[in-house]
Amino acid sequence: MQTFADDLRHAIRRLRVQRGTVLIAGGMLALAIGITSAMLTIVDHMLWRPVPYRDPATLVTPYIGTEPNDISPYVTPDVVRAWRESGAFSAVAGMVQQPAILDGQDGLTSRSAVWITPGAFEMLGVSPLHGRTFLDGEGRPGTDDRVIISESVWRKEYGSDPQIIGRRVQLSGDQVIVVGVMPRAFRFPY
Numbered sequence: 735m736q737t738f739a740d741d742l743r744h745a746i747r748r749l750r751v752q753r754g755t756v757l758i759a760g761g762m763l764a765l766a767i768g769i770t771s772a773m774l775t776i777v778d779h780m781l782w783r784p785v786p787y788r789d790p791a792t793l794v795t796p797y798i799g800t801e802p803n804d805i806s807p808y809v810t811p812d813v814v815r816a817w818r819e820s821g822a823f824s825a826v827a828g829m830v831q832q833p834a835i836l837d838g839q840d841g842l843t844s845r846s847a848v849w850i851t852p853g854a855f856e857m858l859g860v861s862p863l864h865g866r867t868f869l870d871g872e873g874r875p876g877t878d879d880r881v882i883i884s885e886s887v888w889r890k891e892y893g894s895d896p897q898i899i900g901r902r903v904q905l906s907g908d909q910v911i912v913v914g915v916m917p918r919a920f921r922f923p924y
Contacts, residue, residue: 788859792824814851827854829922837904838891845887847905848922855882855916864888865899865914881905882914 749756798813799805814828827850834847852868855861863885872880881903883892892898902909 793858825853825857827851827857829854831922834906836887836891838887839893840891843891860916860920862914863917865912867914879908879910880913881910882916883912884916884920885918888915 795807796809797805797807798809808830809828811828814826817823817826829851830849832847832849833844836843836845850868852870852872855867861867862882865882867882868880871877883898888894888898892903895901898912898915901912903912904910
């Protein structure tokens, strides 16, 4: 035990004299720990916890454009309708991510929102925690006042109200009817 204590004292004295070596060794150790943590995070999300969709390998996002620097994943509703009717795809859904202003129990808050066509949840193979998804025909004029909220919005903004389904809420200045609550694990494929 005495030899170990002597070796430790000797090592500390040497490190005090060679501070540059200590800084380089500490930096390399920190870098190695950071890279290892990043890689384990990526492996965790890509392999151990796969995306919460049915058949994620079949999902595609087409990009449209005439120039290599002028491509966009956004198309008009007419194009989405034409793709659906073409028979070239097993299912087609349109999704646009935009912010929305939500009037919850804590007042107005800005939240990330996704405007989608009916059938998108079924295409992704996900079911709501409460309520239902959008019905065929909803989203057209007169039926565009339906909304499905996330579990985190339901819990934070509405206090996990069990009567939320069928309730009218204020969303970006419009009155909408909550028809479903999606589970916390669900995320849109961006």
